[in-house]
Amino acid sequence: MSKGTIILSAQNISIGYEQKKNISAIATGINVAFAEGNLIALIGANGIGKSTLLRTLTGIQKPLSGEVLLNNKNITGYSQKELSQNLAVVLTESLPPSNLTVFELVALGRQPYTNWLGSLSPEDIIKVNEAIALTQIEHLRHKKHFEISDGQLQKVLIARALAQDTPLIILDEPTTHLDLLHKVNLIKLLKQLASATGKCILYSTHDLDLALQLSDQIVVMTPGNIVQDTPENLIANKVFDGLFNDKSIRFDAQKGGFTVNDSHL
Amino acid sequence: MHNKKRNIALFTLLGIALLLLFLVNISLGSIKIPFQDVASSLSGGEASKSTWQYIIVNYRLPKAITAVLVGMALSVSGLLMQTLFRNPLAGPDVLGLSSGASLGVAFVILGAGLLPGILAGFFLSPYGIVMASTVGSFIVLMAILVVSQRLLDTMAILIIGLMFTGFTGAIVNVLTYFSSAEQLQKFTFWAFGSLGNLPWQHISILAIVCFVGLIMAAFCIKPLDALLLGERYAKSMGINFNSTRLIIILATSLLTGTITAFTGPITFIGLVVPHIAKLLFKTSSHLVLYAGTIILGAIIVLICDTCTQMPGREFVLPINAITSIIGAPIVIWLLMRKQKIMY
Numbered sequence: 001m002s003k004g005t006i007i008l009s010a011q012n013i014s015i016g017y018e019q020k021k022n023i024s025a026i027a028t029g030i031n032v033a034f035a036e037g038n039l040i041a042l043i044g045a046n047g048i049g050k051s052t053l054l055r056t057l058t059g060i061q062k063p064l065s066g067e068v069l070l071n072n073k074n075i076t077g078y079s080q081k082e083l084s085q086n087l088a089v090v091l092t093e094s095l096p097p098s099n100l101t102v103f104e105l106v107a108l109g110r111q112p113y114t115n116w117l118g119s120l121s122p123e124d125i126i127k128v129n130e131a132i133a134l135t136q137i138e139h140l141r142h143k144k145h146f147e148i149s150d151g152q153l154q155k156v157l158i159a160r161a162l163a164q165d166t167p168l169i170i171l172d173e174p175t176t177h178l179d180l181l182h183k184v185n186l187i188k189l190l191k192q193l194a195s196a197t198g199k200c201i202l203y204s205t206h207d208l209d210l211a212l213q214l215s216d217q218i219v220v221m222t223p224g225n226i227v228q229d230t231p232e233n234l235i236a237n238k239v240f241d242g243l244f245n246d247k248s249i250r251f252d253a254q255k256g257g258f259t260v261n262d263s264h265l
Numbered sequence: 266m267h268n269k270k271r272n273i274a275l276f277t278l279l280g281i282a283l284l285l286l287f288l289v290n291i292s293l294g295s296i297k298i299p300f301q302d303v304a305s306s307l308s309g310g311e312a313s314k315s316t317w318q319y320i321i322v323n324y325r326l327p328k329a330i331t332a333v334l335v336g337m338a339l340s341v342s343g344l345l346m347q348t349l350f351r352n353p354l355a356g357p358d359v360l361g362l363s364s365g366a367s368l369g370v371a372f373v374i375l376g377a378g379l380l381p382g383i384l385a386g387f388f389l390s391p392y393g394i395v396m397a398s399t400v401g402s403f404i405v406l407m408a409i410l411v412v413s414q415r416l417l418d419t420m421a422i423l424i425i426g427l428m429f430t431g432f433t434g435a436i437v438n439v440l441t442y443f444s445s446a447e448q449l450q451k452f453t454f455w456a457f458g459s460l461g462n463l464p465w466q467h468i469s470i471l472a473i474v475c476f477v478g479l480i481m482a483a484f485c486i487k488p489l490d491a492l493l494l495g496e497r498y499a500k501s502m503g504i505n506f507n508s509t510r511l512i513i514i515l516a517t518s519l520l521t522g523t524i525t526a527f528t529g530p531i532t533f534i535g536l537v538v539p540h541i542a543k544l545l546f547k548t549s550s551h552l553v554l555y556a557g558t559i560i561l562g563a564i565i566v567l568i569c570d571t572c573t574q575m576p577g578r579e580f581v582l583p584i585n586a587i588t589s590i591i592g593a594p595i596v597i598w599l600l601m602r603k604q605k606i607m608y
Contacts, residue, residue, distance in 0.1 A: 080504070091497055096493065096494070097353065098493040098549040099543060108491060109502070111490075112502060116487060
């Protein structure tokens with residue numbers, strides 16, 4: 001199904017929350033496997049459990065049953081520092097106010113490797129410069145992080161994740177707040193990075209049409225089941241018809257996107 | 266890099282300023298002492314009058330050292346609080362730490378009569394007051410932390426800090442109502458805040474505790490940098506958030522608690538100095554800010570203390586009057602400036 005070594009996989013896990021004796025499962029029987037050099041999109045309606053799945057895959061919360069394997073080792077067996085050397089994240093939350101410059105922000109990605117004072121070695125600086133070059137943000141490096149646009153900030157945060165030098169990067173809805181052009185550019189950038197650096201990049205999104213055109217694989221969360229496959233196979237198998245359980249929109253396989261049903265206007 | 270050169274220049278300048286201010290602080294006071302005699306007393310020689318030497322060695326030098334320690338400790342506490350709470354207006358006094366320490370001391374000084382003789386004797390010793398004050402500020406900090414876990418809005422945390430200040434103030438008032446005139450006087454003088462009158466023995470306790478607190482804070486420099494991106498990013502970069510938070514809380518309550526125990530609650534320093542450091546060094550790097558707040562804190566408290574002892578005057582103003590007069594306008598200015606950036 002996928003080329004290259006598997007970096008992150010989950011076999012038959014169920015996700016959800018456990019409070020005392022109350023177990024509320026959000027989804028069960030999830031099987032996913034993410035390989036190096038791939039860009040993978042995670043798609044699902046609001047409230048379906050995308051965030052819970054991402055939290056489980058990043059080791060923030062434990063699966064109710066089954067194991068999440070990172071490099072063939074259970075993710076709960078990693079120390080926080082080991083985990084930070086294998087998995088970098090880009091979050092949706094806005095950054096607290098600070099005087100950080102773009103360069104300093106990207107350099108924070110080197111924290112898992114720096115000494116107790118966090119000072120950068122020559123090797124760290126090379127890695128930071130590489131990350132800045134790969135994301136094409138050289139012209140921003142001396143700007144403060146609050147002086148740049150949302151699209152530029154997203155690139156800076158991606159550069160920070162690259163500098164963390166991990167085989168796996170997980171992004172939580174990186175295209176929110178961006179206009180169409182910047183969305184396209186960002187996902188294209190992710191695709192380039194995945195193939196150029198051999199990293200495995202997983203991102204959650206609501207932009208199905210972009211995900212279909214630019215991702216190597218898509219994980220689709222629908223009520224009932226979770227499917228991972230290539231965009232072509234997913235369309236052929238009519239998986240998207242079940243994405244939204246509503247008659248007002250339907251999936252148009254020709255256009256590769258959803259259209260509003262005229263009869264329900 | 267350009268910034269590095271600028272920082273080295275700034276630190277050199279500040280270092281010289283600190284040294285000069287230290288000497289100026291010692292040279293000035295209600296009794297005029299020629300600078301030559303000040304210098305010879307400090308270098309271990311003899312002043313032309315033995316009383317002058319006594320004043321320098323046992324009164325002015327301890328006071329200047331106390332000022333330096335107070336400035337370093339409170340300013341670093343403020344820096345730690347501001348990054349931990351992600352709030353530019355956090356500081357040991359605003360969050361109610363100083364009032365927690367006051368409450369501890371009030372219980373000891375005003376409530377000691379209720380304890381049996383030996384215990385009362387222990388609690389009234391300098392160690393007892395330091396412990397009570399540290400425990401007081403630690404309890405308030407823990408309470409703020411518990412509350413801040415449930416509230417995401419950092420503004421609410423500040424309001425809760427104000428509420429703690431009001432609450433502890435009320436309890437102190439109730440205690441004063443039931444205490445003797447002598448106890449009341451002792452507590453009131455403590456609450457005015459004063460850098461002077463500390464014997465060398467107390468200063469060595471103060472210095473040791475400050476040193477320990479500052480070392481603990483130094484171990485938070487890297488995690489604090491990570492926290493600039495928020496808690497979740499910090500965790501994803503391998504920072505153990507819970508232990509970092511615990512060290513920050515321990516260091517801050519130790520520093521604030523001890524300082525408050527010996528000198529009384531001193532306002533505004535912890536809040537204002539980190540901002541001056543951020544303005545001056547134009548960075549968020551906690552390594553630079555840590556060193557910067559230490560040296561600036563010492564400088565600013567020395568300046569404030571020098572202002573309390575107008576030359577040729579008999580009386581000495583309370584240190585809190587000066588820190589508030591200088592500090593409050595700076596806070597207002599910072600708020601106005603912030604608004605301009607954000608909107």
